[in-house]
Amino acid sequence: KMSGNSNAQKYYIDEIFTAAANGDVEAITKGYNMLSISPDVTDKMGWTPLMCAARNGHVNVMGFLLQQGADPKHMNKSGQTALDVASFWNQTGSVNFLNGFLKPNKSPVMEVVHYFGFSALDRQSYQRSDENEMKKAMRMENAKYVVFADLQLLVSNDAVTGKSQNVVYLTWGEIEKYLSIVDHDLIFLGVGNIDKGLLVRETHHAQLNDSPYFAVNFKKVSRDDEFSPEKYNGSFTDKDNRRLMMMLQKNESGLVAQARSVLAWHERYNFCPTCGNETIMKDFGYKRLCISESCTTHKGAHNTSFPRTDPVVIILVASKDGSKCLLGRQSRFPRGMYSCIAGFMEPGESIEDAARREVFEESGVKVGQVEYHSSQPWPFPSNIMIGLIGRAVCDDINVDKVELEDARWFDKPEVAKAILEGFGRKEGLVVPPHTAIAHHLIKTWVQRNSNSNL
Amino acid sequence: KMSGNSNAQKYYIDEIFTAAANGDVEAITKGYNMLSISPDVTDKMGWTPLMCAARNGHVNVMGFLLQQGADPKHMNKSGQTALDVASFWNQTGSVNFLNGFLKPNKSPVMEVVHYFGFSALDRQSYQRSDENEMKKAMRMENAKYVVFADLQLLVSNDAVTGKSQNVVYLTWGEIEKYLSIVDHDLIFLGVGNIDKGLLVRETHHAQLNDSPYFAVNFKKVSRDDEFSPEKYNGSFTDKDNRRLMMMLQKNESGLVAQARSVLAWHERYNFCPTCGNETIMKDFGYKRLCISESCTTHKGAHNTSFPRTDPVVIILVASKDGSKCLLGRQSRFPRGMYSCIAGFMEPGESIEDAARREVFEESGVKVGQVEYHSSQPWPFPSNIMIGLIGRAVCDDINVDKVELEDARWFDKPEVAKAILEGFGRKEGLVVPPHTAIAHHLIKTWVQRNSNSNL
Numbered sequence: 060k061m062s063g064n065s066n067a068q069k070y071y072i073d074e075i076f077t078a079a080a081n082g083d084v085e086a087i088t089k090g091y092n093m094l095s096i097s098p099d100v101t102d103k104m105g106w107t108p109l110m111c112a113a114r115n116g117h118v119n120v121m122g123f124l125l126q127q128g129a130d131p132k133h134m135n136k137s138g139q140t141a142l143d144v145a146s147f148w149n150q151t152g153s154v155n156f157l158n159g160f161l162k163p164n165k166s167p168v169m170e171v172v173h174y175f176g177f178s179a180l181d182r183q184s185y186q187r188s189d190e191n192e193m194k195k196a197m198r199m200e201n202a203k204y205v206v207f208a209d210l211q212l213l214v215s216n217d218a219v220t221g222k223s224q225n226v227v228y229l230t231w232g233e234i235e236k237y238l239s240i241v242d243h244d245l246i247f248l249g250v251g252n253i254d255k256g257l258l259v260r261e262t263h264h265a266q267l268n269d270s271p272y273f274a275v276n277f278k279k280v281s282r283d284d285e286f287s288p289e290k291y292n293g294s295f296t297d298k299d300n301r302r303l304m305m306m307l308q309k310n311e312s313g314l315v316a317q318a319r320s321v322l323a324w325h326e327r328y329n330f331c332p333t334c335g336n337e338t339i340m341k342d343f344g345y346k347r348l349c350i351s352e353s354c355t356t357h358k359g360a361h362n363t364s365f366p367r368t369d370p371v372v373i374i375l376v377a378s379k380d381g382s383k384c385l386l387g388r389q390s391r392f393p394r395g396m397y398s399c400i401a402g403f404m405e406p407g408e409s410i411e412d413a414a415r416r417e418v419f420e421e422s423g424v425k426v427g428q429v430e431y432h433s434s435q436p437w438p439f440p441s442n443i444m445i446g447l448i449g450r451a452v453c454d455d456i457n458v459d460k461v462e463l464e465d466a467r468w469f470d471k472p473e474v475a476k477a478i479l480e481g482f483g484r485k486e487g488l489v490v491p492p493h494t495a496i497a498h499h500l501i502k503t504w505v506q507r508n509s510n511s512n513l
Numbered sequence: 514k515m516s517g518n519s520n521a522q523k524y525y526i527d528e529i530f531t532a533a534a535n536g537d538v539e540a541i542t543k544g545y546n547m548l549s550i551s552p553d554v555t556d557k558m559g560w561t562p563l564m565c566a567a568r569n570g571h572v573n574v575m576g577f578l579l580q581q582g583a584d585p586k587h588m589n590k591s592g593q594t595a596l597d598v599a600s601f602w603n604q605t606g607s608v609n610f611l612n613g614f615l616k617p618n619k620s621p622v623m624e625v626v627h628y629f630g631f632s633a634l635d636r637q638s639y640q641r642s643d644e645n646e647m648k649k650a651m652r653m654e655n656a657k658y659v660v661f662a663d664l665q666l667l668v669s670n671d672a673v674t675g676k677s678q679n680v681v682y683l684t685w686g687e688i689e690k691y692l693s694i695v696d697h698d699l700i701f702l703g704v705g706n707i708d709k710g711l712l713v714r715e716t717h718h719a720q721l722n723d724s725p726y727f728a729v730n731f732k733k734v735s736r737d738d739e740f741s742p743e744k745y746n747g748s749f750t751d752k753d754n755r756r757l758m759m760m761l762q763k764n765e766s767g768l769v770a771q772a773r774s775v776l777a778w779h780e781r782y783n784f785c786p787t788c789g790n791e792t793i794m795k796d797f798g799y800k801r802l803c804i805s806e807s808c809t810t811h812k813g814a815h816n817t818s819f820p821r822t823d824p825v826v827i828i829l830v831a832s833k834d835g836s837k838c839l840l841g842r843q844s845r846f847p848r849g850m851y852s853c854i855a856g857f858m859e860p861g862e863s864i865e866d867a868a869r870r871e872v873f874e875e876s877g878v879k880v881g882q883v884e885y886h887s888s889q890p891w892p893f894p895s896n897i898m899i900g901l902i903g904r905a906v907c908d909d910i911n912v913d914k915v916e917l918e919d920a921r922w923f924d925k926p927e928v929a930k931a932i933l934e935g936f937g938r939k940e941g942l943v944v945p946p947h948t949a950i951a952h953h954l955i956k957t958w959v960q961r962n963s964n965s966n967l
Contacts, residue, residue, distance in 0.1 A: 170883065176863040184859075184874060185913070260869055263879050263907065317861030324860065327817055330789035332782040337789070345859070362823055362894060363781055366860050369816055370824045370897055405638075405799070406778065406820050406895045407771030409630040410888040415714055420638060425717050429624065431885035434864040440816060441860045443824055453717065459639070 072100060079108035079124070082117030091127065098129035105136035105479075106144075113145040113153040121156055131157055132506045138475020140506055173435035173444075174305070174494040177313035178258055180249030180272055181265035187247055187342040196247075196271040203228040205248070205318050206286075207276040210326065211295040212304055212315060213288055226311045227293040234275060241277045241285050244325045246344025248272040248317055256310045274318035276325070301439065305494045313436070320441035321345070324366045327440070331356060332363050367441060372414040373401035374447040375500040376426055379454050383468040384504055385424055386488075390464040395489035397467065399497040401444070414447050422466040423457025426450065432503060435496040446496045448504060475505045526554060533562035533578070536571030545581065552583035559590035559933075560598075567595040567607040575610055585611055586960045592929020594960055627889035627898075628759070628948040631767035632712055634703030634726055635719035641701055641796040650701075650725040657682040659702070659772050660740075661730040664780065665749040666758055666769060667742055680765045681747040688729060695731045695739050698779045700798025702726040702771055710764045728772035730779070755893065759948045770892040775799070777894035778820045785810060786817050821895060826868040827855035828901040829954040830880055832908050837922040838958055839878055839905070840942075844918040849943035851921065853951040855898070868901050876920040877911025880904065886957060889950040900950045902958060929959045 071090045078086035087108065091098070099107045109129045112120035121141075125131065131141055145153035186192055196202060205226055206213040215225045238245070249272055250265040277286055288294050296303040307315060321344050331338050331349035333356050338347040346364055349356050356363055376385040376399075386397035402417035404410070411429040418426050429449040437444050458466045473488055478501065482492040491497045525544045532540035541562065545552070553561045563583045566574035575595075579585065585595055599607035640646055650656060659680055660667040669679045692699070703726055704719040731740055742748050750757040761769060775798050785792050785803035787810050792801040800818055803810050810817055830839040830853075840851035856871035858864070865883040872880050883903040891898050912920045923931075927942055932955065936946040945951045 170865055173863070175861070176866070178862065178866040182859065182870060184870075260866065260881065264873060313861060317859075320860030326787075327815075328786040330784060330786050332784050332786045332792075332817075333780075335784035335789045335791070338786075361781075362821065363786075365823075365857065367816065367821055368824055368858050368860050369819075370822055403819065404822050404897060405636065405771070406774030406822050407629070407767060407890045407892060408632065408897075409627070409890060410897065410899070411624055412630070412632040412714070416636060416638075419718065427714065436861045436863060438861060443858060443862075443864065445864070 068094060072096070075100065075108055076102060076106075076111055079111040079117070079120050080115055082112065082115065082120055084119050084123055087120055087123060098124050098127040099133050101133075101135070105134070107133050107135075107141070109133070110135060110139075110141045110144045113141040113150060113157065114148050116145075116150040116152045118152055118156045121153065134475060134479065134506065136479065138472050138479070138505060171433040171499055172258065172309075173433065173496050173499065174309060175312045175316035175436045175438060176434070177309050177311075178260070179253050179255075179310055179313060180251040180317075181259055181262075181269075182249040182317075183265065184345070187345050193247060193343050197273060198231050199271060200231070201268075201270040202231050203253075203270050203272050204230070204234045205272065205274040205314065206234070207274065207319065207322060208286065208295050209278065210276060210319060210323055211297070212319070213291065213293045213295055214303055214307070216292050216294055225308060226315065227288075227291050229291065233291070237277070237286050238275075243278060244276045244322055244340065244344070246274050246318070246321050246325075246340075248274055248314060253310055253314060272314065274322060276322040304438075305492075316436045316438040319438040320368070320436070321366055323438070323440035328363075328367075333361070369442045370404040370410075370413075371401055371437070371442045371444050372404060372410060372417060372447060373399050373444050373496060373500065374414040374418060374426070374429065374449050375399050375432075375497075375504050376418055376424060376449045376451055377504060378468055379451050381450070383470045384474060384501065385418070385422060385451070385456075385466060386469055386490075386501075387422060387458075387463045387466040389462075392464075393489065395484065395487065396491065397465075397469070397488060398491050398495070399500055400466070401497075404445075410445055410447070414449060418449070421459050421462045423455060423459075424451050424466075425453040427452040432500055433496065444496050446500050448500060471505060474501060478502055478505060522548060522550075526550070529554065529562050530556060530560075530565055533565040533571070533574050534569055536566065536569065536574055538573050538577055541574055541577060552578050552581040553587050555587075555589070559588070561587050561589070561595070563587070563595045564589060564593075564598045567599040567604060567611065568602050570599075570604040570606045572606055572610045575607065579614055585614060588929060588933065588960065590933065592926050592933070592959060625887040625953055626712065626763075627887065627950050627953065628763060629766045629770035629890045629892060630888070631763050631765075632714070633707050633709075633764055633767060634705040634771075635713055635716075635723075636703040636771075637701075637719065638799070641799050647701060647797050651727060652685050653725060654685070655722070655724040656685050657707075657724050657726050658684070658688045659726065659728040659768065660688070661728065661773065661776060662740065662749050663732065664730060664773060664777055665751070666773070667745065667747045667749055668757055668761070670746050670748055679762060680769065681742075681745050683745065687745070691731070691740050692729075697732060698730045698776055698794060698798070700728050700772070700775050700779075700794075702728055702768060707764055707768060726768065728776060730776040759946075767890070770890045773892040774822070774890070774895035775820055777892070781894070782817075782821075787815070823896045824858040824864075824867075825855055825891070825896045825898050826858060826864060826871060826901060827853050827898050827950060827954065828868040828872060828880070828883065828903050829853050829886075829951075829958050830872055830878060830903045830905055831958060832922055833905050835904070837924045838928060838955065839872070839876060839910075839920060840923055840944075840955075841876060841912075841917045841920040843916075846918075847943065849938065849941065850945065851919075851923070851942060852945050852949070853954050854920070855951075858899075864899055864901070868903060872903070875913050875916045877909060877913075878905050878920075879907040881906040886954055887950065898950050900954050902954060925959060928955060932956055932959060 071093045075090035109124045142157045213227045215227050250269050252269050328347050334354045336351040338349050341348050387400050388397045400418045404413040414429050415426045418424050426449045429447050432446040435444040477488040477490045490501050525547045529544035563578045596611045667681045669681050704723050706723050782801050788808045790805040792803050795802050841854050842851045854872045858867040868883050869880045872878050880903045883901050886900040889898040931942040931944045944955050
């Protein structure tokens with residue numbers, strides 16, 4: 060295939076766009092055969108060949124392009140997908156074809172894997188209570204230790220340069236000497252192979268010879284004293300800045316979320332909430348036991364003995380007519396940034412009702428239909444963000460100034476522009492970065508066409 | 514309209530079934546005009562007129578019946594819906610028509626309101642910290658008090674007869690005298706009108722003149738002493754039996770879930786988990802504060818200060834080929850009963866990954882695609898059940914005998930029969946009752962047709 064010769068390349072790209080607009084499958088096949096380019100190559104308006112074909116009703120070309128892996132949800136610079144283009148130009152054949160492709164009967168629903176949600180380890184919960192096996196695993200040559208000090212993560216020094224980040228893993232040989240001299244919590248994470256970049260759902264659980272992973276949180280370590288991060292060409296993330304913990308490779312984010320959430324629980328649950336006596340860690344991090352034998356928490360399973368996970372609802376609300384979405388701004392947000400409405404669930408609520416309540420409390424907007432989108436673990440300290448998309452039944456805004464600085468309706472082209480220009484945008488609306496579930500909720504709404512109910 | 518004359522009625526019902534099978538819209542219209550019967554009237558095989566029309570491809574009759582409110586998800590005694598019947602008889606026109614009706618572009622997704630999830634009150638969280646307003650509300654004539662003793666609910670005496678149940682509400686005049694003599698927790702629930710039987714999403718929050726609702730939990734009350742339930746023609750539900758709390762009117766179940774969950778939290782969190790000192794209730798039930806001023810929980814928002822809600826995943830797993838579903842049995846279940854696999858989420862997990870992990874841990878079955886269905890609050894003590902439907906990628910069963918007594922694949926006709934025959938079934942598979950989210954997950958799977966991916 061051709062590469063490097065930019066004039067010839069430009070010629071064939073033009074041919075591809077022309078062929079797409081004309082419905083010439085033979086010519087478009089030839090164009091792609093000559094070049095090593097994405098099926099979603101764009102022109103200066105951000106149009107893809109799929110959009111050109113959809114604009115002119117050429118279902119044959121669309122079939123070819125989708126087979127090549129063209130993304131039907133790609134947006135042009137006006138925030139339109141191929142389906143939006145087809146609808147605008149009344150190309151019923153294209154609309155039906157794309158709808159059929161986007162909502163097939165048999166293809167699996169794509170599950171969004173969010174940052175902090177990349178689950179690469181088999182947690183092997185049955186191992187946790189087997190102290191002998193665990194102690195053996197700790198000493199294995201391929202055992203890996205993730206290190207925290209006061210819940211701040213040890214990352215490689217490239218972090219400082221602002222580049223994408225890696226966790227520093229220590230070996231048993233490196234970690235052992237500190238365990239006897241620095242006060243710490245040590246927990247088991249699971250077994251797997253982070254380097255493979257595969258989800259546990261893809262590997263279908265641990266393989267022989269995979270590494271056991273552990274996490275250690277050193278408490279009140281004086282940082283240039285016993286444990287010196289410099290020795291490992293690393294630094295601890297800053298207490299007041301979560302930025303570095305948000306710049307990890309995605310395949311390491313889930314491991315860090317698990318480790319930090321469980322370790323934060325041990326920081327906060329040194330005493331029994333039911334009787335006030337001390338508690339001790341059990342099961343390599345997944346249980347705490349009250350030392351008072353008369354405490355009622357010893358009878359039956361008692362939730363205070365197990366890690367706490369706080370469910371948070373986060374919702375993109377579309378306006379009554381579907382053309383706008385509701386975003387709110389907290390005063391601590393970066394300049395220009397607005398995000399989805401979010402809040403903690405309360406006892407005795409369904410997920411959908413919690414979302415309706417939060418939106419009403421914070422913005423005054425009344426929400427009807429609510430649909431689940433995806434979920435993201437959030438380790439500050441231990442939340443599960445439940446992402447939803449909803450539709451307003453009454454658009455009137457009445458902002459609760461204690462919770463929000465502002466809440467507004469934004470129209471689709473404006474939001475599409477904010478997504479395309481990214482988090483670093485200098486003026487106008489700024490939406491949260493890819494690492495936040497809010498980004499994906501907003502993007503999903505923008506990509507939905509006018510036929511969608513939400 | 515006709516009623517009481519059973520011979521004539523039988524004649525017109527026969528006419529309706531014949532007309533449906535023949536595609537005679539005029540005759541079927543006439544039949545329904547003569548009778549006051551459901552569009553889902555069934556014959557002795559459990560077939561509805563819609564099924565007869567679908568069987569023979571009469572889209573005109575199907576349109577008429579659906580317009581009359583016929584339920585396309587109704588099952589006959591073989592567990593088939595109209596769509597299943599149409600598919601079996603290769604009636605492509607009927608299949609397309611029903612698919613179009615079942616998956617329309619614009620109609621709202623129906624949200625399942627589960628037992629304990631009926632949210633009729635506007636919680637008015639902003640009121641909770643306003644002690645003066647709250648004290649005024651407590652003394653209002655239309656204020657209503659839900660009463661617990663040791664977390665057991667006061668219900669009307671009809672409970673004992675096994676009939677559907679009502680909460681006993683006390684007035685300020687009745688409750689006031691006990692508050693000074695019996696140790697108790699008192700919390701605010703919200704404002705609304707339970708009797709209306711409307712969800713807060715339907716009323717769109719409180720109306721003027723609606724009642725404020727409170728809940729009181731009397732601690733260690735000797736039951737025939739200060740507070741005597743007999744005075745109010747009521748009884749407390751039994752400590753070891755949740756049955757009566759599951760027999761409430763649906764519109765009262767959400768109020769009870771909210772009250773019991775929050776009150777149970779106060780039972781368990783009398784001490785600060787971070788420093789071990791005592792805590793006190795604030796904000797009429799929605800916060801606890803450590804009495805030690807030096808405690809770190811006073812700095813910033815600290816999750817230990819707020820009610821705990823534990824997320825639980827519960828999943829119906831379909832087999833790889835879609836024909837069977839996985840159900841498990843705990844030894845404490847009633848005879849014959851199997852249910853969906855469930856378990857607590859762990860920190861740092863997405864909802865979908867937690868479900869895959871639980872199924873693998875308890876049954877050895879490996880799950881691929883997972884789809885959200887609905888959620889149900891569960892007040893024992895304060896869970897949120899997150900209902901999912903998933904598809905196995907590997908069907909091999911390997912039961913964890915610590916967690917489950919048994920786990921098996923059940924085929925669709927068997928499960929359909931169990932649903933149709935109800936919870937009281939004497940032999941064969943028994944599925945959980947309507948009050949459990951598991952029932953609805955199982956039913957949804959049975960009702961899905963063979964074209965569905967899950």
